[in-house]
Amino acid sequence: MKKIIPVVSKKELAAFIDFPHDLYKDDPYYVPELFIAQRDLLTKHPFHKHNKLQGFLVYQEGKVTGRIAAILNNAHNEYNKANDGFFGFFDCINDQETADLLFKVAADWLKDKGVTGRFLGPVNFSTNEPCGLLVKGFDSSPVLMQTYNFPYYADLIDKAGFDKDVDLIAWHWDGNNYDDKSVRLLNALQERLKRNNIVIRKINVKNFKEETAKLREVYNSAWDQNTGFVPLTDDEFNYLANDLKLILDGDFALVAEQEGKIVAFGLALLNYNEIFKTIKRGRLLPTGIFKLLFGKKKIQSLRIYALGVIDGYRKMGIEAVLYGTIIKNYTARGLKWAEAGWTLENNTMINEAIIAIKGNPYKTYRLYQKQI
Incomplete structure (x- = not known):
């Protein structure tokens, strides 16, 4: 029964x-x-x-x-x-x-x-x-x-x-198996952006509250045409940002800024699931907290979580510089593999760009619907 x-x-x-x-x-x-x-x-x-x-x-x-x-x-x-x-x-x-x-x-x-x-x-x-x-x-x-x-x-x-x-498609890169064009052209692309007063910098964690407000504007603008998108309220974005702040790594948390205005950001996260997998039933106490605190250096993978550029600044090379910087730092840190995702299956422009840099579509997630 x-x-x-x-x-x-x-x-x-x-x-x-x-x-x-x-x-x-x-x-x-x-x-x-x-x-x-x-x-x-x-x-x-x-x-x-x-x-x-x-x-x-x-x-x-x-x-x-x-x-x-x-x-x-x-x-x-x-x-x-x-x-x-x-x-x-x-x-x-x-x-x-x-x-x-x-x-x-x-x-x-x-x-x-x-x-x-x-x-x-x-x-x-x-x-x-x-x-x-x-x-x-x-x-x-x-x-x-x-x-x-x-x-x-x-x-x-x-x-x-x-x-x-x-x-929804998730993309995989194994070790150094990626097209390093964006890395090789990084300096030239950054110089071109500087001529438009656009600089790439790390997210300022010490001034996180002000950064978060600016990032929310970019987030809600850059993804507003995506299927199923819903703008985040201030409280919702702050909740997400404060969660992510706990695991942010400066090498992988980047913004593009023009004269004080953030026009794009790229965020990759160390794959803490490698640690969470070892924490029985998700309980941090009594021993899980120590696995979390001391396991960070053993993480071998990265998730490219979000990369967005607001309208009017696309196709300027900002995407390539953000991606190239993350890849450069990923390689320098000796990480073994990376995932980018997800992307919508019908986002032809971004999916073709990922394929061009040897991304492998290795996981698919599906959203379902029916009449209520």
């Missing part, structure tokens, strides 16, 4: 967060999320000020067999002039009845909130956070802030009546 309940109490929230640890306990590629980070995401994130989320759990014979969150993203609906609902935090045993129960309870909750448009996901809360179902590239662990799931999830979602909305 299956029983589905809404997540209300602290005990239920802990069960919601912990379920993937049990589901994936024998999977060599699974990376546990930090418990404290997931708890804060689900309860304290500024997203909750303007939007709604409700988690649900399926129990069978006293054990959790599935979870899902129904998400009403008012910012998405207002920005896109839509009336959509989302699902996220979806994890499930390989059982269609359980999956169907989860999707039904999430859809019913959204209908009760007045949603009449599409039912989209998986997103944890929007495309600004980890999103997409892994449908290609199951032979390695996810990098920092990317999703992971069993291959059978796609069948569960397909049989629940969802169709593909769009695919």
Whole structure:
């Protein structure tokens, strides 16, 4: 007998967060999320000020067999002039009845909130956070802030009546196997930018609050044409920025500035998932904190997380200089491989540019949709 309940109490929230640890306990590629980070995401994130989320759990014979969150993203609906609902935090045993129960309870909750448009996901809360179902590239662990799931999830979602909305591509570089043209031309490109009073510099962590305000403007401007994009509020961007500040590395956090105005930024992150993978059930205490503190020097990979240029400054060479600088520093640090992603499958310009520098499309994440 299956029983589905809404997540209300602290005990239920802990069960919601912990379920993937049990589901994936024998999977060599699974990376546990930090418990404290997931708890804060689900309860304290500024997203909750303007939007709604409700988690649900399926129990069978006293054990959790599935979870899902129904998400009403008012910012998405207002920005896109839509009336959509989302699902996220979806994890499930390989059982269609359980999956169907989860999707039904999430859809019913959204209908009760007045949603009449599409039912989209998986997103944890929007495309600004980890999103997409892994449908290609199951032979390695996810990098920092990317999703992971069993291959059978796609069948569960397909049989629940969802169709593909769009695919997201992650790109891989192994060691020094990249086109170093952007590195070789770096000095010449920087000189050309200087003639337009554009300089590349590291993000100023000591003046982080002011930097963050400027970076938010670039972020919301550079990605505003992307499928599923939702502008971040001040509070949401500050929350993200403060999280990232804890793991920022100056060699990989760069901005392009023209006379005090930030017009672009490139951000790559050391792949802390290499450490998180060793932290049992995502608990920092009692020993996980030491793995986190002392494991940084052992990290061997990098995620190129974001690279954006505002309109009017594209095709000036800024992208090439940001990328070239990150690659130059990546090589100097002796890192073994890098991932860039994700990019939209229909972003032909950026995808062709990545292919030209020998990026390998090694993972695909899918967003699904159906009528509510």
